[in-house]
Amino acid sequence: MDFHAEIAGSVWLLGDHVNTDMLHPPDYFSLDADRMKEGIRQGRRRLKAAAAADFAAEGIVIVAGENFGCGSSRETSVRALAACGLKAVVAQSFARIFHRSLTNLGIPALVCRDIQNHVSDGDPIALSIKDGSITLRSEQRYGCAALDPHVMKILACGGLVAYLQKELHGL
Amino acid sequence: MSEGLTGAIIEKHADGRHEGSYLSVRIDFLMLHDPALALMLHDLKAQAAPIHDKSRLLVTIDHFAPASTIERANLVKDVLAFAEQQGLPHCLVHQGICHQVMVEGPWVVPGMLVVGSDSHTTTAGALGCVATGMGSTDMLYCMVTGTTWLQMPAAIRINLTGELPLHSMGKDIILDLLGATGEAGFLYQALEFYDFNCQVSMDDRFAICNMVVEAGAKNGLFFPDSVTRSYCEARDGQAEAWEHEGSISYSNALDLDLSAMLPKIASPHSPANVMNVADAQGETIHQVFIGSCTGGRLRDLEMAARVLKGGRVAPGMRLLVSPASQRIYRESIDRGYVQAIMDAGGVMLNPSCGPCGGIDKGILAAGEACLSTSNRNFQGRMGDPASRVFLASALTAAATALRGKITDPREVL
Numbered sequence: 001m002d003f004h005a006e007i008a009g010s011v012w013l014l015g016d017h018v019n020t021d022m023l024h025p026p027d028y029f030s031l032d033a034d035r036m037k038e039g040i041r042q043g044r045r046r047l048k049a050a051a052a053a054d055f056a057a058e059g060i061v062i063v064a065g066e067n068f069g070c071g072s073s074r075e076t077s078v079r080a081l082a083a084c085g086l087k088a089v090v091a092q093s094f095a096r097i098f099h100r101s102l103t104n105l106g107i108p109a110l111v112c113r114d115i116q117n118h119v120s121d122g123d124p125i126a127l128s129i130k131d132g133s134i135t136l137r138s139e140q141r142y143g144c145a146a147l148d149p150h151v152m153k154i155l156a157c158g159g160l161v162a163y164l165q166k167e168l169h170g171l
Numbered sequence: 172m173s174e175g176l177t178g179a180i181i182e183k184h185a186d187g188r189h190e191g192s193y194l195s196v197r198i199d200f201l202m203l204h205d206p207a208l209a210l211m212l213h214d215l216k217a218q219a220a221p222i223h224d225k226s227r228l229l230v231t232i233d234h235f236a237p238a239s240t241i242e243r244a245n246l247v248k249d250v251l252a253f254a255e256q257q258g259l260p261h262c263l264v265h266q267g268i269c270h271q272v273m274v275e276g277p278w279v280v281p282g283m284l285v286v287g288s289d290s291h292t293t294t295a296g297a298l299g300c301v302a303t304g305m306g307s308t309d310m311l312y313c314m315v316t317g318t319t320w321l322q323m324p325a326a327i328r329i330n331l332t333g334e335l336p337l338h339s340m341g342k343d344i345i346l347d348l349l350g351a352t353g354e355a356g357f358l359y360q361a362l363e364f365y366d367f368n369c370q371v372s373m374d375d376r377f378a379i380c381n382m383v384v385e386a387g388a389k390n391g392l393f394f395p396d397s398v399t400r401s402y403c404e405a406r407d408g409q410a411e412a413w414e415h416e417g418s419i420s421y422s423n424a425l426d427l428d429l430s431a432m433l434p435k436i437a438s439p440h441s442p443a444n445v446m447n448v449a450d451a452q453g454e455t456i457h458q459v460f461i462g463s464c465t466g467g468r469l470r471d472l473e474m475a476a477r478v479l480k481g482g483r484v485a486p487g488m489r490l491l492v493s494p495a496s497q498r499i500y501r502e503s504i505d506r507g508y509v510q511a512i513m514d515a516g517g518v519m520l521n522p523s524c525g526p527c528g529g530i531d532k533g534i535l536a537a538g539e540a541c542l543s544t545s546n547r548n549f550q551g552r553m554g555d556p557a558s559r560v561f562l563a564s565a566l567t568a569a570a571t572a573l574r575g576k577i578t579d580p581r582e583v584l
Contacts, residue, residue: 067355149191
């Protein structure tokens with residue numbers, strides 16, 4: 001990941017304590033990419049997502065409240081979101097395992113407590129990891145908590161598997 | 172500055188590497204189940220790096236056990252082929268749920284650092300170790316390096332005092348705590364229980380540590396005591412003396428008076444949506460499930476059998492009982508629990524994660540309500556999104572199966 005590049009996408013707005021069973025119902029555990037993605041569509045229906053059933057071509061940025069991604073550790077929930085174009089998540093707080101899995105798959109998980117009431121589903125959003133800032137349609141900018149240096153290192157590699165390869169082989 | 176026994180154990184396992192707020196730690200034992208291993212198999216094979224220590228790795232086939240779809244059959248086939256090709260010494264096929272079979276084996280003892288590919292890995296903390304869950308990719312790193320990166324959690328001490336009444340179980344204790352603190356009440360924190368009067372059985376301790384993750388905790392543990400020692404002695408034939416030297420500090424401490432513990436129930440759709448069973452009485456229940464890594468242990472089946480013995484489940488009630496392991500199943504047969512459950516109209520299912528995770532068996536239809544001894548009642552967790560799940564102890568579950576509606580176990584004990 002290039003931290004100097006801007007991450008742009010459209011917002012999928014979610015509330016507090018959104019669990020992985022709702023995001024990606026357990027029945028959709030699969031290694032088949034289409035089946036996995038279908039689980040996210042099902043989750044969007046269950047979560048009553050306001051935006052159109054399909055996903056914006058420019059990518060998704062989830063904006064959520066407290067304890068995002070609580071519940072099961074099934075990594076398919078994160079993999080399926082990535083397959084649907086998830087670029088980043090901004091939440092007030094994260095459930096531990098979900099935060100780790102996002103990072104491990106190279107998706108930045110940012111903590112910002114201020115923007116949840118200022119965005120709607122489908123809004124354009126832009127993030128700068130380097131500046132620690134989030135820009136909304138209104139041109140309003142918000143700060144987010146700085147990423148931990150260890151997390152930055154994993155993200156810079158593109159995820160934990162690439163980080164491991166670097167450790168093992170110095171690639 | 173580290174906090175709690177958790178902090179002391181993490182420090183003891185640190186290998187000296189730091190990055191940001193994370194430190195690298197050596198892992199004593201790893202657990203991986205079928206779907207998590209299936210998910211990482213491609214990446215793992217691509218690493219072309221050996222598994223760090225096969226003797227410290229447990230693989231279980233428990234989620235797709237036995238497989239109910241062609242895709243799952245193929246995933247399990249790949250996992251088993253990998254286990255065989257690698258010569259993994261500990262691969263348990265259909266022997267029970269990972270969190271139960273891991274503590275039945277001789278592997279985990281006080282003071283250890285344990286990781287597993289499942290959020291409920293926290294269960295093993297009942298043995299006085301640090302045990303926490305992770306996703307597949309994290310586990311891949313652990314398997315190859317024998318280490319992982321952890322943050323130091325803040326630790327909360329929970330003092331359990333008083334005598335636990337006969338109508339309450341470990342499940343009621345953890346539901347009470349969840350109801351008081353909410354789904355993020357202990358986010359990233361370590362919960363450490365001190366059972367001053369040794370009132371809580373090891374099976375109930377497993378249920379408590381199992382569900383600390385529903386409050387967001389990183390791990391939960393019981394400070395090792397005579398209950399821990401007896402458990403390890405009975406299991407391993409011996410128990411090493413275990414001591415912690417030095418003082419232990421905590422961010423916060425809570426007192427829980429067990430003598431006041433009433434039967435508790437979590438209503439849809441959150442494990443933290445807790446009330447007294449007495450206040451939820453009368454709600455119609457179509458299916459009762461006694462099982463899972465939370466509520467399928469020997470003590471759960473014992474309490475269920477005690478309530479069901481000589482009775483009959485309500486007309487139309489589906490009572491499904493799945494012991495958490497084959498060992499528990501056998502012992503429940505030997506002790507007459509299975510007889511009492513079946514005589515009352517209960518149906519025995521093989522040990523697996525199936526019904527709890529909506530994987531197979533006991534899937535709920537729209538509009539149905541289930542009372543379950545498992546750990547999660549999120550919307551759609553056990554079937555149709557229009558079904559509802561209540562969480563309670565095995566005592567409450569059995570009482571409810573008899574009456575066909577939510578019933579306080581004090582009415583039938």
